Amino acid sequence: xxxxxxxxxxxxxxxxxxxxxxxxxxxxxxxxxxxxxxxxxxxxxxxxxxxxxxxxxxxxxxxxxxxxxxxxxxxxxxxxxxxxxxxxxxxxxxxxxxxxxxxxxxxxxxxxxxxxxxxxxxxxxxxxxxxxxxxxxxxxxxxxxxxxxxxxxxxxxxxxxxxxxxxxxxxxxxxxxxxxxxxxxxxxxxxxxxxxxxxxxxxxxxxxxxxxxxxxxxxxxxxxxxxxxxxxxxxxxxxxxxxxxxxxxxxxxxxxxxxxxxxxxxxxxxxxxxxxxxxxxxxxxxxxxxxxxxxxxxxxxxxxxxxxxxxxxxxxxxxxxxxxxxxxxxxxxxxxxxxxxxxxxxxxxxxxxxxxxxxxxxxxxxxxxxxxxxx
Amino acid sequence: xxxxxxxxxxxxxxxxxxxxxxxxxxxxxxxxxxxxxxxxxxxxxxxxxxxxxxxxxxxxxxxxxxxxxxxxxxxx
Amino acid sequence: xxxxxxxxxxxxxxxxxxxxxxxxxxxxxxxxxxxxxxxxxxxxxxxxxxxxxxxxxxxxxxxxxxxxxxxxxxxxxxxxxxxxxxxxxxxxxxxxxxxxxxxxxxxxxxxxxxxxxxxxxxxxxxxxxxxxxxxxxxxxxxxxxxxxxxxxxxxxxxxxxxxxxxxxxxxxxxxxxxxxxxxxxxxxxxxxxxxxxxxxxxxxxxxxxxxxxxxxxxxxxxxxxxxxxxxxxxxxxxxxxxxxxxxxxxxxxxxxxxxxxxxxxxxxxxxxxxxxxxxxxxxxxxxxxxxxxxxxxxxxxxxxxxxxxxxxxxxxxxxxxxxxxxxxxxxxxxxxxxxxxxxxxxxxx
Numbered sequence: 001x002x003x004x005x006x007x008x009x010x011x012x013x014x015x016x017x018x019x020x021x022x023x024x025x026x027x028x029x030x031x032x033x034x035x036x037x038x039x040x041x042x043x044x045x046x047x048x049x050x051x052x053x054x055x056x057x058x059x060x061x062x063x064x065x066x067x068x069x070x071x072x073x074x075x076x077x078x079x080x081x082x083x084x085x086x087x088x089x090x091x092x093x094x095x096x097x098x099x100x101x102x103x104x105x106x107x108x109x110x111x112x113x114x115x116x117x118x119x120x121x122x123x124x125x126x127x128x129x130x131x132x133x134x135x136x137x138x139x140x141x142x143x144x145x146x147x148x149x150x151x152x153x154x155x156x157x158x159x160x161x162x163x164x165x166x167x168x169x170x171x172x173x174x175x176x177x178x179x180x181x182x183x184x185x186x187x188x189x190x191x192x193x194x195x196x197x198x199x200x201x202x203x204x205x206x207x208x209x210x211x212x213x214x215x216x217x218x219x220x221x222x223x224x225x226x227x228x229x230x231x232x233x234x235x236x237x238x239x240x241x242x243x244x245x246x247x248x249x250x251x252x253x254x255x256x257x258x259x260x261x262x263x264x265x266x267x268x269x270x271x272x273x274x275x276x277x278x279x280x281x282x283x284x285x286x287x288x289x290x291x292x293x294x295x296x297x298x299x300x301x302x303x304x305x306x307x308x309x310x311x312x313x314x315x316x317x318x319x320x321x322x323x324x325x326x327x328x329x330x331x332x333x334x335x336x337x338x339x340x341x342x343x344x345x346x347x348x349x350x351x352x353x354x355x356x357x358x359x360x361x362x363x364x365x366x367x368x369x370x371x372x373x374x375x
Numbered sequence: 376x377x378x379x380x381x382x383x384x385x386x387x388x389x390x391x392x393x394x395x396x397x398x399x400x401x402x403x404x405x406x407x408x409x410x411x412x413x414x415x416x417x418x419x420x421x422x423x424x425x426x427x428x429x430x431x432x433x434x435x436x437x438x439x440x441x442x443x444x445x446x447x448x449x450x451x
Numbered sequence: 452x453x454x455x456x457x458x459x460x461x462x463x464x465x466x467x468x469x470x471x472x473x474x475x476x477x478x479x480x481x482x483x484x485x486x487x488x489x490x491x492x493x494x495x496x497x498x499x500x501x502x503x504x505x506x507x508x509x510x511x512x513x514x515x516x517x518x519x520x521x522x523x524x525x526x527x528x529x530x531x532x533x534x535x536x537x538x539x540x541x542x543x544x545x546x547x548x549x550x551x552x553x554x555x556x557x558x559x560x561x562x563x564x565x566x567x568x569x570x571x572x573x574x575x576x577x578x579x580x581x582x583x584x585x586x587x588x589x590x591x592x593x594x595x596x597x598x599x600x601x602x603x604x605x606x607x608x609x610x611x612x613x614x615x616x617x618x619x620x621x622x623x624x625x626x627x628x629x630x631x632x633x634x635x636x637x638x639x640x641x642x643x644x645x646x647x648x649x650x651x652x653x654x655x656x657x658x659x660x661x662x663x664x665x666x667x668x669x670x671x672x673x674x675x676x677x678x679x680x681x682x683x684x685x686x687x688x689x690x691x692x693x694x695x696x697x698x699x700x701x702x703x704x705x706x707x708x709x710x711x712x713x714x715x716x717x718x719x720x721x722x723x724x725x726x727x728x729x730x731x732x733x734x735x736x737x738x739x740x741x742x743x744x745x746x747x748x749x750x751x752x753x754x755x756x757x758x759x760x761x762x763x764x765x766x767x768x769x770x771x772x773x774x775x776x777x778x779x780x781x782x783x784x785x786x787x788x789x790x791x792x793x794x795x796x797x798x799x800x
Contacts, residue, residue: 120422120424
């Protein structure tokens with residue numbers, strides 16, 4: 001696969017790893033947060049932590065929209081799906097996310113709710129066209145990468161004069177979350193960020209400048225493939241060594257400074273900032289999420305349907321919150337591997353394959369058992 | 376996050392749509408978010424939408440950088 | 452004088468639909484059985500027209516299996532539910548190292564199902580059964596109300612005979628054993644998924660559905676005493692099969708990603724949907740755990756057979772109290788091949 005396989009070359013990886021090892025100063029440690037769940041996945045799937053030097057630590061950030069979606073929003077979606085008129089369209093990732101009392105969309109579907117998995121918002125539009133007597137609601141989640149597809153669907157609904165299509169909007173913003181992490185009351189020793197790949201194709205590199213300038217943290221935008229991540233780590237190590245704090249772009253083949261202006265314009269036309277939004281694990285973050293503008297109110301499920309806001313708390317023993325903020329590791333959670341497994345997920349970190357716990361379960365446990373065996 | 380895959384545009388379709396191919400697997404995708412896309416171009420595909428065009432020159436430059444870094448690092 | 456057909460009017464195979472009378476035990480049902488099933492399955496035992504068929508039993512041990520087929524869509528690139536039903540059931544017998552002898556097939560048909568499609572499925576089954584040399588000698592037909600069956604559900608059983616003293620079993624894997632795979636993985640799952648409207652992609656990939664008893668016979672001839680276990684990785688894919696064996700035998704499995712045969716389009720489709728090919732279903736492949744020293748000769752026998760042309764050793768069994776299935780990635784690292792619960796779903800993240 002062109003533009004994919006070239007960035008998965010194991011030989012090049014070992015060479016770059018050796019380069020990183022030679023440039024990382026042995027007397028100091030480096031902590032970098034990879035914000036994006038896709039990077040967490042790549043790091044786990046390819047075992048990158050195995051080939052990096054010991055003094056480089058990768059902290060898994062909260063860039064997993066499924067993981068940060070508050071339980072209450074899942075509960076609201078399930079409630080919505082119980083309306084016999086409603087056909088709830090969702091991305092596959094959401095089906096097994098646990099809501100309150102062990103509920104989930106999969107279970108609601110088994111109970112008779114009309115919940116349909118779709119690959120794209122365009123399919124939800126097709127369903128709305130084909131089934132005019134149904135009320136199609138699309139459960140929109142995602143960071144800035146996934147927001148334009150939602151917005152384009154609303155525009156398409158408008159163009160086609162659809163009267164039975166709406167969005168349950170949960171889109172969130174990357175820079176706001178990054179700021180929250182940096183401003184947290186118990187700051188973690190964090191030397192820099194591996195910036196998200198595809199969020200950046202949309203927003204460009206400019207929004208990250210503030211972290212370099214105001215917080216003196218270097219940010220290197222990295223592509224999704226393992227060699228991209230390795231290269232970005234090398235670039236971060238160099239900046240830290242040189243005392244620099246700049247925004248650099250490793251993913252130059254797809255990311256520009258300005259980003260995607262069509263997407264940005266469309267988003268600005270249809271959506272506006274919410275004053276505040278609850279993020280699972282991070283609490284309330286101001287100006288961190290989006291909702292539909294009043295002009296597009298007809299397409300806003302929260303205006304169309306009587307929806308009761310629900311606030312639900314995580315299981316007190318669930319450490320998803322600290323894990324999402326990079327303060328704890330999956331193995332620090334009492335529930336990990338006991339009550340909480342991929343088969344019986346307690347929190348979203350385990351359900352989403354991007355989540356730290358799921359990634360650790362799939363790829364990290366073996367390293368642990370090897371380590372313990374060696375001791 | 377955001378599983379996005381580089382796919383090659385193989386056919387332009389009406390309504391700003393296109394057929395894209397990933398090693399022979401075909402999908403229709405919307406080009407509404409990108410401009411100046413021709414057959415043969417690679418786009419970054421996410422949930423049925425092309426989000427960006429892949430710049431072939433920059434891709435070459437990236438690969439060269441990677442190879443350089445690896446070469447310098449490789450034990451002699 | 453006109454001969455009046457005692458079994459009533461002919462079926463309109465082109466445009467007719469199955470209705471509740473076809474399952475009611477009367478002439479209409481006899482018509483369906485005769486015109487569609489007996490015609491397609493085409494053997495004397497069935498033509499005798501009884502509710503059961505009798506056959507002599509050879510010496511040795513009898514092996515029996517049962518299966519149900521509920522695949523949707525019913526028709527997909529490379530096959531249909533009927534083909535899956537025949538091949539899949541034969542494979543369950545073959546995995547025990549046994550020779551499949553006779554099959555049964557029961558149909559639960561949804562009211563409104565087109566007769567033309569029923570005939571197509573039956574003919575597919577007949578052809579598969581003849582090719583495999585395993586006649587379908589008894590069956591049953593029921594019709595349920597609209598909405599109570601996804602078109603048609605097929606339930607099968609098969610009996611076979613195994614030579615005395617042969618006991619292949621998933622709990623027999625031992626450290627040092629070789630893990631062999633007969634060919635490319637993920638074909639069937641991707642072929643079926645490509646027909647699902649909600650996933651909307653097009654490929655040339657065909658289901659790999661195949662009856663494996665001929666391949667198994669070739670392997671047994673090369674070294675039956677050295678084969679510990681065989682299993683076909685259907686739902687849940689290679690990952691499920693390896694994990695099952697690891698748990699049954701109380702061992703670990705180590706495989707090498709670079710050895711896995713994967714078709715280009717299968718890899719691409721999985722990439723597109725965010726699926727792991729190790730979890731994708733197969734219907735014409737087998738995994739064999741064999742004694743290390745016999746691996747080469749058994750592989751040679753597999754490769755000489757059309758269904759094993761791409762056979763390869765993918766790894767080995769090791770001692771491991773945690774019963775992990777671990778894979779060395781093409782990138783050089785290691786990761787666990789997990790036994791996922793539930794259906795693997797396409798992801799956006």
